[in-house]
Amino acid sequence: MNISTEEVNRIAKLAKLKFSKAETIKLTSEFEKILEHFHSMDKLALDDIDLHALEKGAQTSLRKDEVEVFEDKESLFINAKTVRDRYVEVPKIIE
Template sequence: MAITKEDVKYIAKLAKLKFSEEEAEVFAGEFENILEQFKTLDKLNLEDVETERPKVAVVRKDICKKCDMEDLYRNSKNMRETSIEVPKIIE
């Protein structure tokens, strides 16, 4: 499957990114290499490979602490009362 500059531009649009023609060409090559690696992995026979799973779930202790509201909302661009307003991402 060949990745084109148009594919890269489409992906960039979905991620709300902008690339120059040169950057899109570089990323197309990099995406192509990544997909080739997955094709190589798909060819591997993993039937006899045993996986080790942890027998006990590792969980950290929940610690409650006070949160400063200014710190919480410091990086948000738009606020509506006590809610953070985010841009629509599904068209």
């Protein structure tokens, strides 16, 4: 499956990402490999596979929830660019 650099640039624009020309070419190649892999998976005969076989008898291990008081709240905001009261401010991403 062929992916063009224009398609990679379009996806990058939608994701608000910027890539150099070399990165775009590399990503084009990587996207092609990923899509080829999915295409090869589509060719597999999976009609006789029981999709729920792993669920039967499966146990999830969950830890018990325990309330802990965290005293050093200032250390949580050390790497935040802007903090107002106890909230981290982030730039608006939806236009």
